[in-house]
Amino acid sequence: MKRYFLELAYKGTRYHGWQIQKNATSIQELLEKAISLVLRTPTATMGSGRTDTGVHASQQFLHFDTVEELDPKDFLKKINSILPKDVAVYALRRVRSNGHTRFDAEWRSYVYKISLRKNPFEQDTSWLYISDLDFKKMNEAAKMLLSYEDFQCFSKIKTDVNHFRCILKEAYWEQNDHQLVFHITSNRFLRGMVRSIVGTLIEVGTGKWSLADFKKILENKDRNQAGFSAPPHGLFLCKVTYPEKIFI
Structure with missing residues (x-):
């Protein structure tokens, strides 16, 4: 074979x-x-x-x-x-x-796209969110993710994984005109993890939670304390990396 x-x-x-x-x-x-x-x-x-x-x-x-x-x-x-x-x-x-x-797979990368104004060409591939967001604060919170390895707080509660450990390589927001894009790369992802992270970072961006609150969420490891799960249509699996040695 x-x-x-x-x-x-x-x-x-x-x-x-x-x-x-x-x-x-x-x-x-x-x-x-x-x-x-x-x-x-x-x-x-x-x-x-x-x-x-x-x-x-x-x-x-x-x-x-x-x-x-x-x-x-x-x-x-x-x-x-x-x-x-x-x-x-x-x-x-x-x-x-x-x-x-x-x-x-050594690394997997996702992006999450948020439209800051109505765009008929992005309605299926980007989440429309027109409220004010603190972009700088959201990026500061995203950077904090890199200091942790246990992401139970962002995992769906009913899951059959043996552990919640993930090694993050990058996590940051960028703004392109009227679109915000969240980038995240890890060796593995938990069920619902990226959408939960995005929803929680939005709560930080709206001012509902401070950076200290975000840190507590990470350390308490309780999904019920984290934010909502962002809608699925803004999420893309965008890159999967493999060692060259497996190819013939």
Whole structure:
């Protein structure tokens, strides 16, 4: 058997997240059906991570196994002709037999986009928020995240993880004209973590909470004390990094 990594992107608006579900259409389901059709055999896939309903990805990866030696250009052309317009595949690479899109990922990056004025071209891919925000204070709070490794306060309560430890590489806001963009990179993310962080940082930006309050939230490790979860449509999985040694 040969193992391949497939790079893809999708607009998650019409889908119920990444993972296959019984009574709802998911991104993984679409990809598995398309790949199985091209390979003419049922083919299972494994993604680098799970995105929730309505969340997008400008870079996502999956892996699958096949007995065939695939031609990347031909394979990508066939898959893209089958997939709907809001899902696309970009690259196909052969990896070692034990290469794993989820477990071999070294870093994952997300961005969260907030529109500061109404924009008809961003309604599905950015959260409209027109109240005043203290951008500097939000960035000071974001910087504080880098001093911590336990993020239980930002994890969904019902989760099956063994620990809440994440190593953050970056966390900051930038402003581009009428849009705020939150950047965050970590070796792993907890369920609902990024949207919970964004919602809590918004509470800091509105003045509801001080930087001292934000520090207490981090140290108390209680999701109920953190802020609301920002809407899913502003969130993008934007980069997944792998060690070059796994590729053939």
